[in-house]
Amino acid sequence: MMSINxxxxxxxxxxxxxxxxxxxxxxxxxxxxxxxxxxxxxxxxPIWLQRxxxxxxxxxxxxxxxxxxxxxxATIQAQPRxxxxxxSATGIDRxxxxxxxxxxxxxxxxxxxxxxxxxxxxxxxGPAGHVLQTARLPLPSGVIHWLLRATAPRAFAATFRVVSRxxxxxxxxxxGRRLGLLGAHVSAQDALSVTRHIASVDPLTLQRMACSSETxxxxxxxxxxxxxxxxxxxxxxxxxxxxxxxxxxxxxAAGSELLRLPEGTHTALLEEPTLIADAVEQFIARALARGGx
Numbered sequence: 001m002m003s004i005n006x007x008x009x010x011x012x013x014x015x016x017x018x019x020x021x022x023x024x025x026x027x028x029x030x031x032x033x034x035x036x037x038x039x040x041x042x043x044x045x046p047i048w049l050q051r052x053x054x055x056x057x058x059x060x061x062x063x064x065x066x067x068x069x070x071x072x073x074a075t076i077q078a079q080p081r082x083x084x085x086x087x088s089a090t091g092i093d094r095x096x097x098x099x100x101x102x103x104x105x106x107x108x109x110x111x112x113x114x115x116x117x118x119x120x121x122x123x124x125x126g127p128a129g130h131v132l133q134t135a136r137l138p139l140p141s142g143v144i145h146w147l148l149r150a151t152a153p154r155a156f157a158a159t160f161r162v163v164s165r166x167x168x169x170x171x172x173x174x175x176g177r178r179l180g181l182l183g184a185h186v187s188a189q190d191a192l193s194v195t196r197h198i199a200s201v202d203p204l205t206l207q208r209m210a211c212s213s214e215t216x217x218x219x220x221x222x223x224x225x226x227x228x229x230x231x232x233x234x235x236x237x238x239x240x241x242x243x244x245x246x247x248x249x250x251x252x253a254a255g256s257e258l259l260r261l262p263e264g265t266h267t268a269l270l271e272e273p274t275l276i277a278d279a280v281e282q283f284i285a286r287a288l289a290r291g292g293x
Contacts, residue, residue, distance in 0.1 A: 006064070009089050011082065015073045018064035019057035019086045023049040026119070026288060027092045029083060030056045033101025033126065034209060035198045037063030040100065042190075043273030048281070055095070057086050061205025063197070074208035076102070076216040080110040087117055096284055098122040100269060101239065102209075105129055108218035111225065120228040120287045122280055125237050125266055127245045128252075129217035134244040141214075148211045157203035164199035183236070183265030190270050222253040228290070229256040230283040232276060234264020257283060 005020045020038065028048055030041050038056040048054050058065035060073050060082075068074035083106070087095065096119050099107035104126025111118045127134055132141035151159070182191050222229075231253075233246020240246065242260050250258040259279045261268055269276060 007089070008064075009085055011069075011073060011085065013068075013070040013073055015060050015069045016066035017057060017060065017082050017086065019055060019089075021053065021055050021090045023053045025052040026284065027053040027055065027087075027095035028284075029087065029092075029095045029097050030054065031079070031083070031097070031099040031103035031106045032057075032059055032062065033099075033103050034059070034206060034213065035062070035201055036101070036194065037197050039063075039193060039197070040269060042270075044269060044277040044280075047274070047277040051281070052284075053092070055086060055090060055092065057082065059205075059209070061202030061209070063200075067202035068205040068208065071208060074205045075212040076105050076109055076209070077113075077212070079106045080113045083110050084114050084117060093117075094119045096120045096122065096287070098124065098280065099126060100124040101126045101266065102131065102213050104240075105131070105213060105216055105218055108221045109216070111227070112218060112221045115226070118227050120230075120284065121225070122230045122232070122283065123249065124232045124276065125234055125240050125264070125268060127240050128219045128222060128249055130215075131213045131239070133214075134240065136238045136241055136244075145211070145214050148207060148214070151207070153204050153207065156207045160201075160203045160206070161199070164195075164201070183267040183271050185265075185271040186267050187270075190267075194267070194270075219252060222249060222256075225253055225256075228283065228287040229253050230259065230280065231256055232259045232261065232264075232268075232279065234261045234266065234268050237264055237266045237268070239266045 005022050008016055008018050060068040072078050097107040097110050104123035107121050132144050231246055231250050233242040235242045250256050
């Protein structure tokens, strides 16, 4: 059931975007990664709500948002326009843009397209682009990308339904941990919530957005940033490992801050939420003390 803070807006191509605004204070806009919904912020959001206005929203085809109604709406490059529309609807002029996983690409792209909307950026366990090339996954990145591009939408949807249903059952917890989708310290309840949501994602939107996340590249943005940047990287994260993603990103962005989690997995938001939430709070406090510029 949607609360009184849950709202929707419709993009020009009729894609429906669901979002929520809560709290008071300097604004934070939280952007999810692929296959996740806003519940992924369940532990850090209450901490940030103590001092901030917090906006959460679902990518097209995820959570309470509708499927992408055009191929363009299912690209990384289109998501900053979603953020701009949500911020306009909520009356927020500038915000700290916080992205997890693929959301990290979105926040960098948001800065490229709409720098005036960005008071600072936070990249949580995500890359600047070409996500598969820097991941440590069971299949080579080229093979995964080829499968995403070459598989017919109907075949992809059928395969996706089988895999997602498998993950949503009891045995899916063990499989999810083995594949690196879930960290070892994610509770069974949280794991079930994550895997069950995967089954509700629109397959065509996901296929297009996954392809876009691999071809998208915002590395050039890192050298041109004029706002503070915090990078949170996990050494045990197979999707964005510290040595291949966090450290190179930190080196590319002069003046950026890096929090490296020795035990951090891709689901560290569910495993080490207080550590991450406090680090982000301290980063924001420093940025505000400098004027947020």
